[in-house]
Amino acid sequence: MIEVEQLTKHFGSKMAVDDLSFTVKKGEVLGFLGPNGAGKSTTMRMITGFIAPSSGEAKVCGISVIDDPTQAKTKIGYLPESAPLYADMTVTGFLKFCADVRGLRGTERKDAIERAIDTCFLSSVAHQSIDTLSKGYRHRTCLAQALLHDPEVLILDEPTDGLDPNQKHEVRQLIKNLGEKKAILFSTHILEEVDASCSRAVIVDRGRIVADGTPQELKERAPEGSLTELFRKLTTRDTDEAA
Amino acid sequence: MSTLTIYKRELKSYFSQPTAYAIIVVFLLSTMAFTFTFGNFIRAGDASLEWSFFFWHPWIFMLLAPAVGMRLWSDEQRNGTIELLGTFPLTTWNAILGKYLAALSVWLVALTLTFPIVVTVNYLGDPDNGAILAGYLGSLLVCGTFLALTMLVSAFTRDQVVCLIVSTIACALMVFCGYDDFTREISKATSPALVEAMTALSVWDHSRSLDRGLLRLQDLVWFGSIIFACLLGTSAILSAKRS
Numbered sequence: 001m002i003e004v005e006q007l008t009k010h011f012g013s014k015m016a017v018d019d020l021s022f023t024v025k026k027g028e029v030l031g032f033l034g035p036n037g038a039g040k041s042t043t044m045r046m047i048t049g050f051i052a053p054s055s056g057e058a059k060v061c062g063i064s065v066i067d068d069p070t071q072a073k074t075k076i077g078y079l080p081e082s083a084p085l086y087a088d089m090t091v092t093g094f095l096k097f098c099a100d101v102r103g104l105r106g107t108e109r110k111d112a113i114e115r116a117i118d119t120c121f122l123s124s125v126a127h128q129s130i131d132t133l134s135k136g137y138r139h140r141t142c143l144a145q146a147l148l149h150d151p152e153v154l155i156l157d158e159p160t161d162g163l164d165p166n167q168k169h170e171v172r173q174l175i176k177n178l179g180e181k182k183a184i185l186f187s188t189h190i191l192e193e194v195d196a197s198c199s200r201a202v203i204v205d206r207g208r209i210v211a212d213g214t215p216q217e218l219k220e221r222a223p224e225g226s227l228t229e230l231f232r233k234l235t236t237r238d239t240d241e242a243a
Numbered sequence: 244m245s246t247l248t249i250y251k252r253e254l255k256s257y258f259s260q261p262t263a264y265a266i267i268v269v270f271l272l273s274t275m276a277f278t279f280t281f282g283n284f285i286r287a288g289d290a291s292l293e294w295s296f297f298f299w300h301p302w303i304f305m306l307l308a309p310a311v312g313m314r315l316w317s318d319e320q321r322n323g324t325i326e327l328l329g330t331f332p333l334t335t336w337n338a339i340l341g342k343y344l345a346a347l348s349v350w351l352v353a354l355t356l357t358f359p360i361v362v363t364v365n366y367l368g369d370p371d372n373g374a375i376l377a378g379y380l381g382s383l384l385v386c387g388t389f390l391a392l393t394m395l396v397s398a399f400t401r402d403q404v405v406c407l408i409v410s411t412i413a414c415a416l417m418v419f420c421g422y423d424d425f426t427r428e429i430s431k432a433t434s435p436a437l438v439e440a441m442t443a444l445s446v447w448d449h450s451r452s453l454d455r456g457l458l459r460l461q462d463l464v465w466f467g468s469i470i471f472a473c474l475l476g477t478s479a480i481l482s483a484k485r486s
Contacts, residue, residue, distance in 0.1 A: 050330050084322050086256070086324055088256050088260055102331070
């Protein structure tokens with residue numbers, strides 16, 4: 001469903017993503033791990049067609065994001081890292097706008113919005129203006145937007161960021177459930193999330209994949225059987241740079 | 244279709260906040276104030292609106308049009324919502340046209356609300372209503388030119404205030420560089436060729452002929468090409484920022 005081939009992005013002389021290749025199949029939840037600045041968000045922005053890659057190819061459901069971006073984007077639901085929203089709208093108003101953009105009409109639109117509001121537990125704030133919402137609600141409103149059109153591919157950039165422990169649990173559960181029928185790529189640097197919802201995980205460092213496997217396989221590679229140890233061993237730390 | 248969706252959202256956003264109302268009220272008060280004071284609407288005893296009414300519009304628009312247009316792209320960039328627009332299944336042109344037409348509609352409402360002056364001249368005298376209609380078209384085109392210029396500037400910056408200042412200066416230049424008193428002073432110091440080049444960039448030649456009721460193709464082409472060039476520039480900048 002998601003095929004990434006030799007994807008490369010450099011900003012000036014800085015290499016952000018370096019020859020990255022991976023695939024996510026239907027029914028698979030791929031956890032995208034890595035330290036800050038490893039190139040996770042850049043990769044996701046390229047797959048969703050927001051920024052153009054320097055070279056390489058990304059395909060979604062067999063459609064090239066580079067050659068046919070508008071068609072490819074209809075297959076994707078995307079939650080950007082900062083969960084941006086139009087603050088002057090109400091939650092329902094915003095979701096109506098997104099549904100319109102996605103070409104949903106009439107009862108189809110109404111049902112889609114109700115379903116998204118239920119799934120993301122937004123019914124208590126549905127008619128509230130977005131600029132009065134707390135961070136958790138804002139994040140879930142943006143998540144609702146990504147689920148609205150029931151896309152085949154979900155790309156979620158740190159979906160549990162800024163949520164309280166209960167909400168984190170709900171979202172992980174949601175990702176796991178959705179993952180049975182969709183292809184999901186989500187990024188995180190919370191390693192326990194890998195166990196909780198991923199069927200496979202890759203660790204990225206400086207734009208390259210340094211480990212790839214099921215959570216179990218990754219743990220077996222780790223010196224003491226913990227993902228944290230493996231993560232610390234494989235990725236560069238800011239403190240190393242300074243030394 | 245996508246253009247219409249963006250248009251509706253933008254227009255709703257203008258009228259769900261005080262901005263549009265404030266600008267429309269300031270516009271109505273200032274046009275009427277100029278018409279009845281400096282414009283000598285009553286004393287001139289002339290049943291045309293050319294000097295008393297339309298003459299003041301470029302001066303008012305150069306200050307107020309950027310206030311309507313400044314948020315068009317700066318706001319999207321500051322809030323990160325440009326990432327949503329960039330990953331929705333629509334083209335940059337859908338978004339540019341939708342936003343531009345929404346801002347232009349705000350001005351269409353403002354200009355329509357000046358109708359009492361048309362009623363008044365028809366009551367007091369026997370004006371050429373065709374010429375008045377052409378004058379309104381001229382005003383809308385001057386305003387549309389300034390809005391397109393503001394939109395181009397807003398694509399450059401995330402800061403609305405910077406956008407407001409830069410685009411007001413740019414619009415003011417387009418007003419001053421063809422204004423008779425101003426060009427007379429300049430021509431004393433420089434070559435006539437330079438003055439001619441300056442006047443070619445000014446809105447006066449083209450708006451004055453429309454105010455007199457002359458519908459010349461060259462004026463429509465002039466306004467049309469400046470607006471188109473600004474929108475094309477906006478699209479180029481937005482694409483460059485994402486590559």
